[in-house]
Amino acid sequence: MQQDILINWSPQEARVAIVENGAVQELHVERTLERGLVGNVYLGKVARVLPGMQSAFIDIGLERAAFLHVADVWQRQPDGEPPGRPGQPQVPIEKQVFEGQSLLVQVIKDPIGTKGARLSTQVSIAGRLLVFLPQDDHIGISQKIPHDQREALRARLTRLVGAPGGGFILRTNGEDASDDELAEDIAYLRKTWTRIREAATRLPAGSLLHQDLNLIQRVLRDLVTCDTQTIRIDSREQHALLAKFGEEFMPSAAAKLHLYKGERPIFDLYNIDEEIAKALGRRVDLKSGGYLIVDQTEALTTVDVNTGGYVGSRNFDDTIFKTNLEAAHAIARQLRLRNLGGIIIVDFIDMQREDHRDSVLGEFRKQLTRDRVKTMAGNFSQLGLVEMTRKRTRESLAHMLCEPCEACMGKGTVRTARTVCYDILREILREARQFNPREYRVVASPRVVELFLDEESQHLAGLSDFIGKPISLQSESAMGQEQYDIVLL
Structure with a gap:
């Protein structure tokens, strides 16, 4: 599948669109004054411990205190395996942290709505080919790499890492990397961790110790795949900076980078601004004449599928089946486009035939595998609904670009x-x-x-x-x- 990445840069905002076969699949927005926090490492101070919730509020220098749950408090395991295994006993949080304690923490979820950032005490630093786990000794391989290649890659990575001094996970784009490239990444990540630890000894609590890459740098690190044909950016200055960064850390991705010199704005090439406007609306029209209604609430997101003007050509069952199949593709795309996370309920049109339900569910799950964010979808419930979750680490597109209406105060309706x-x-x-x-x-x-x-x-x-x-x-x-x-x- 041919993929193109378009980068629209301005001093106040960077926007990235991932286009596959002419259709926008993902949108990423980062504003200079509202930059995301995920991946940042802070020296925090425990403000309050809540044994009843098995959590603690940590002051990391932000407007709202951040949140640390007991499940995100790292514990070293005797066998070197990562924590969180089923059946592993959990030490109560009040026995692990105390008020006033200085704590090295990393943001794993941005502040969303009225909730503060979510933290973990297990630090992970992402590089070009590897993810470094400095508090662990575990050597892991990306789940997206074929199973029959993992053991050979694990043995090779173990040899390069040498004596225990932190754990590493091989990323998908490191599958074909040479030993020299992997060794360079290992050295870079260990040097970064040394810098973080040194800063933690001299800076006061609430200080930022390490900041993740900005959005256009993360394009080269995280968004480029083997299917990516070109990366086009419309800023000459940022193109030069990104090319220099790419040549040093991600040469294979930097080779696909091009400066866009066209007369038309770069996002006009695929009507991306029009797609953004559609992604902020409730209704999504399908090519067949059917449509989706997407409603985002505090607790969950609902997606309703309707036949609309599609009447089919054979019988009622086939009409519903074809609408649901098309909807399965559209819903998976809308989840990525709108960056919807948390609990999602999909109400497909009721199908009488079991084989139709299996086909629609299979197609829906197939489309979800294209998502770089972790998703999990269940079977049809007794009410004919599909319950699923999508990991939420940052604000949705609507929450980032919109705010509640002053007239209705976010209710969506006003009294007559x-x-x-x-x-x-x-x-x-x-x-x-x-x-x-x-x-x-x-x-x-x-x-x-x-x-x-x-x-x-x-x-x-x-x-x-x-x-x-x-x-x-x-x-x-x-x-x-x-x-x-x-x-x-």
């Missing part, structure tokens, strides 16, 4: 003008029982005032007669439909 009118009538009656003004003045949005002057005029006049006071109206265009003020004159 008539509902607001009746709220105002009740409020005036409540005020009349406590105060004795000369006149009541209602200041409200134009639609509410217009309704009072037309359909609700009789009710307003009746209330005025009942309380024995005049009620005047004042239209205020700056007010939202739910906003109003009652002035006592």
Whole structure:
């Protein structure tokens, strides 16, 4: 599958689009003033230990305290195996950390919404070919490398690592690397860890000890695959910096780097800005005429599949089957495009035939394997729903680019003008029982005032007669439909 990577850079923002066969599959955005924290290493200070939640709040110098769960507190194992194995006894967090303690921690999940960053005490440093685990002695191989090659690669990596001095995991793009390249990466990662430890001895708690690469550098390290044909960037200055960085650390990826000199903006080549606008909407149209409805909430994301205008050509079962098959492709793409994470519920159209359900589920899981983020999908539930999870490490596209509407406060709906009118009538009656003004003045949005002057005029006049006071109206265009003020004159 042909893949192209487009990089649109400006001083305030970097945007990366991954395009496969002419269709945008992934979008990555990093803003200079809102740079992500995942991978950063801090010297934190334990602010509070919560035994009831088996967690602790750690001050790492950010606006909100970060969160450390007992499952993310690293413990050395006698046999050198990584922690977290099934059945392994967990030491309570109150016996591992205490308030005021200085702690070396790494961010594993960015702050999302009202939640602070999530931390781990097991540090991992990513290089071009390897991931270094300085507190461990485990030698691992990427799960994406064929199983029959792993033992030979593990033996080779063990020989290069030499005496125990930290664990290493071979990344997918290190499968064909030479011994010299692997040795260079090992030396670079160990030098980085030495620099982190030295900084931890001289800097105060709350200090940043190590920062991960920026987005356009991570393109070469993390996003380039053997399917990548070209990497095009529209900034001459950043192209020179990225080429220099790539030649030193990722020469094979740097060879695919090109400076885009076209007249049109680089994202216009594949209508990427239009795709971003679509990815912020609820509805996703399918080519067949069906459509998806994507709703993102605090707890989970739901995806509903509908046939829409697709009526098929044979029978009802085939129409539903074809719509669901197309939806399986579209949903997997939307998860990557929107960077949706956490719990996701997919409501495919109900299928009567077992073979149709198996085919749709198989195709859906096949499409999910293309995702570089870890996903896990279950079977159809008794209600015909597919429950799945997708690892969430950073904000979704909508949360990054949008904010709650001031008019509806994020509800997605506002009360009708008539509902607001009746709220105002009740409020005036409540005020009349406590105060004795000369006149009541209602200041409200134009639609509410217009309704009072037309359909609700009789009710307003009746209330005025009942309380024995005049009620005047004042239209205020700056007010939202739910906003109003009652002035006592």
